[in-house]
Amino acid sequence: xxxxxxxxxxxxxxxxxxxxxxxxxxxxxxxxxxxxxxxxxxxxxxxxxxxxxxxxxxxxxxxxxxxxxxxxxxxxxxxxxxxxxxxxxxxxxxxxxxxxxxxxxxxxxxxxxxxxxxxxxxxxxxxxxxxxxxxxxxxxxxxxxxxxxxxxxxxxxxxxxxxxxxxxxxxxxxxxxxxxxxxxxxxxxxxxxxxxxxxxxxxxxxxxxxxxxxxxxxxxxxxxxxxxxxxxxxxxxxxxxxxxxxxxxxxxxxxxxxxxxxxxxxxxxxxxxxxxxxxxxxxxxxxxxxxxxxxx
Numbered sequence: 408x409x410x411x412x413x414x415x416x417x418x419x420x421x422x423x424x425x426x427x428x429x430x431x432x433x434x435x436x437x438x439x440x441x442x443x444x445x446x447x448x449x450x451x452x453x454x455x456x457x458x459x460x461x462x463x464x465x466x467x468x469x470x471x472x473x474x475x476x477x478x479x480x481x482x483x484x485x486x487x488x489x490x491x492x493x494x495x496x497x498x499x500x501x502x503x504x505x506x507x508x509x510x511x512x513x514x515x516x517x518x519x520x521x522x523x524x525x526x527x528x529x530x531x532x533x534x535x536x537x538x539x540x541x542x543x544x545x546x547x548x549x550x551x552x553x554x555x556x557x558x559x560x561x562x563x564x565x566x567x568x569x570x571x572x573x574x575x576x577x578x579x580x581x582x583x584x585x586x587x588x589x590x591x592x593x594x595x596x597x598x599x600x601x602x603x604x605x606x607x608x609x610x611x612x613x614x615x616x617x618x619x620x621x622x623x624x625x626x627x628x629x630x631x632x633x634x635x636x637x638x639x640x641x642x643x644x645x646x647x648x649x650x651x652x653x654x655x656x657x658x659x660x661x662x663x664x665x666x667x668x669x670x671x672x673x674x675x676x677x678x679x680x681x682x683x684x685x686x687x688x689x690x691x692x693x694x695x696x697x698x699x700x701x702x703x
Contacts, residue, residue, distance in 0.1 A: 413472045417479055422459065437507055441500065444528045447554040450589045458484045461492045499523020506530060512537050519545075528557050535564050546573040553586025555593055562596035569603040577601050578612035595626050602633035607644035609637060614651035617678075622657055622670040628677055631655060635681035652682050656697050675700075 409423075426448075428439045445462055446455070454468045456478060468478040502518055506529040515537070518530025531549070534541050542549065542564045549561045550573065558580070565573050577597045584593040594616065601609045617630035631652065638648035655678050660667040672692050679688050679700070686703075689696040 411472050413476065417476070421456070421479070437504075441503055441525050441529075444525050444554070444556055447524075447556065447588055449555045449559065449592060453588070456482055460485060460487075460489045462496070495522050499526040502526040503529040506533055510537075516541060519549075524552070524554055524557065527552070528554070528560070531557060531560050535560055539564055539568055543568045543570045543572070546570070547576045550576045550580060555587055555589050558587075558593065559596045562600040565600040566603045571604045571606060574601060574605050574609055577605070578609050581612045581616070591624065591626055595629050598626065598629050598633045602629075602636040605633065605637050606641050607637070607647060610634065610644055610647045610651060613637075614655075617651060617655040620655075620657040622667070622674040628674060631674070631678055631681050649682065652678055653701050656700050658697065659693050 424442075426439050426442045428443070429436055443449070446453075446457065446464060452470070454470060454475070456465045456468060457463065458465055465482040465484070466478045468475040499521060500523070502514075502521060502523070503525045506515060506518060506526070510533045512534070515530040515533035518526045519534065519541075521527050521530070531542065542561065546561055546565055550558055552558060552561075562577070565577065577600050580597040581594050581601065584590040584597070587593040598613055598616065601613060605613070613630050613633050616626050617634055619627050619630075621627050634648045634651055638645045657671050657674050659671055675692055675697070676688055689700070
């Protein structure tokens with residue numbers, strides 16, 4: 408798309424930044440990761456326009472020349488640079504680099520309160536390995552940070568800690584992942600955490616995603632597993648979970664699509680296992696078989 412004649416008028420109007428990670432952990436890779444952390448990017452490809460003064464995303468451009476041109480003409484930036492924002496970024500980057508190369512728990516704790524999101528994310532990463540309790544105690548507040556990679560890491564810590572204190576905040580993210588660029592994956596992380604620390608009150612937040620019937624979406628199976636995990640820990644949740652899982656058996660695809668049929672059966676079997684059914688799964692999974700499973 409980018410080397411296109413219609414985009415030539417923009418070539419000198421914008422600063423074009425291409426960010427690529429090879430996940431080697433090299434200095435160049437860590438630099439690229441910091442850029443992605445700054446903008447909250449966790450899926451690719453992403454095309455967007457950002458303000459060079461404070462790094463706020465102004466507009467996502469879409470992936471066609473027409474949408475890109477429309478986005479570029481719809482935004483503008485101030486001609487006045489923010490010295491404060493520039494200094495904050497420089498300080499945050501410097502602290503992040505120190506946390507990558509010479510981390511200490513004290514430094515990481517201080518970084519978690521830094522104004523710069525990259526410094527906070529690097530501090531969070533260090534504490535996730537060295538001082539999980541410090542994160543758990545502040546999890547509810549940390550889950551409000553509108554940055555996907557940052558919140559993913561908080562959810563991962565909560566999944567390991569299995570602390571119920573943040574269950575309400577996690578359920579709120581499942582219901583409405585405000586500020587997320589990748590709400591489906593944000594929900595997956597929150598649901599995985601609820602599998603370890605949720606209770607009967609978490610069932611209502613998770614159930615709609617288990618019942619979506621979307622057998623190609625990883626969130627569906629994750630939600631099924633989370634409900635089963637909650638029921639295993641909490642006897643008072645079992646009735647609600649069983650009701651939710653029975654309704655989650657997916658409707659077989661109407662089209663003659665072997666791939667969809669396999670995915671549908673795999674999800675149905677996953678639900679069957681989550682329910683703890685002793686009866687064998689039907690040899691043919693069709694609407695009649697589904698109705699029998701739900702009613703039995």
